[in-house]
Amino acid sequence: MLRPTHNIKGLHLLRQRLSTPGPSLAPAQRAIVEQASASFARRFSGGTLKKPQRQPHHRGKGATRDLPGKHIPAMGENTDTLAQVDAPFPLTEVDKWVLSQTDEEFKCHDWDELCVILQNNDLHLLKRKPSDLRRYIKWTTETKAEYGNITNFLITHRLPKAWGKPPFTPASSIPFENPSDYRVLMNDWPYGFAPGISHIVVWTRTPIATDDTVGDMTHQSRKIVADFIKRFFVDRLGPGGEKKVIWFKNWVALQSVRTVDHVHVLVRDVEPQVLEEWSRELECHKA
Incomplete structure (x- = not known):
């Protein structure tokens, strides 16, 4: 990655x-x-x-x-x-x-x-x-x-009902370890991308550690996210999947929503049914 x-x-x-x-x-x-x-x-x-x-x-x-x-x-x-x-x-x-x-x-x-x-x-x-x-x-x-605020909107309309309201109580202290702790959604407000590029946001109720300077990820938290991206997205696409997936997490200063941690995933030339599979609601997300 x-x-x-x-x-x-x-x-x-x-x-x-x-x-x-x-x-x-x-x-x-x-x-x-x-x-x-x-x-x-x-x-x-x-x-x-x-x-x-x-x-x-x-x-x-x-x-x-x-x-x-x-x-x-x-x-x-x-x-x-x-x-x-x-x-x-x-x-x-x-x-x-x-x-x-x-x-x-x-x-x-x-x-x-x-x-x-x-x-x-x-x-x-x-x-x-x-x-x-x-x-x-x-x-x-x-x-x-x-x-x-935007967080209240997300809690009402986007995030899993099972999460309740902040401060959340995650099932695992490690981000993306437990499926109940993250929710994959298509971005409502994607950037201006060329055709064929899709914008996904992965929301997590387990905090992602950042440094104390610009609010970027630590070395350890970056590895945790990268491992999840490979496991959840890249591997699903099979051979050559690593060429179709890139990701980032905004520095704290650039985040429009700071209460709930999230990671942006950009994919190219992925079939709609695969996007639907990634973003489907799981039973563990329901209240």
Whole structure:
């Protein structure tokens, strides 16, 4: 599995990092990353994101009109206006860059690019399509207004009823050891991926240990997660499965839900019936 590094130095160093894949890649994935690095770096100018072009102001439509008192920028809105966005979570520079584009201008993440991003632990570069990001801002605002926070929504509508409310009491102190302690779900708000790439989230009521710096996983917890990913996803796909699965866990600073630990799993060219099998509810999840 890909093992992200701790090399987090900002967009301006991206090209330099892309040229040096980490030593933790398996041989097959190392080749993918090395081939992808050059094409991915070409999407940036001098190693940094190109400055968005100023666009004419467009009147908001749909989700923008439906949220009185909250300014959600229309696609293509200029960067000066983006600074005024009243979002339910801090917008990163990448978010603002995305919101300055239209869906037609947005370039979806392909598989090779995702391998590079995860290898370099540049998780802040993962982007949703402009229209999806605008809808996500609106949904998050409305959900927090109705439920108080996203965790309450998840407990009510997504997580196993048998878990109850935090603080949870897991069956095992080791993450992903007991099936009753984790729930596999398709992500309601995936990033902007090329066709054929699916986004899965694995929620766990057993905490995943992180360090005290950027909130990234410890060496031991990373191994625990990697072993689970191989056992649950890769092995199910048979020979060559390791080329179809990559994963990551957001640093604490990037998490929109911090109360319940979760891991993101990206798979490519997986049949719908396999996705359904992975995400089915088990009897141990029911109250």
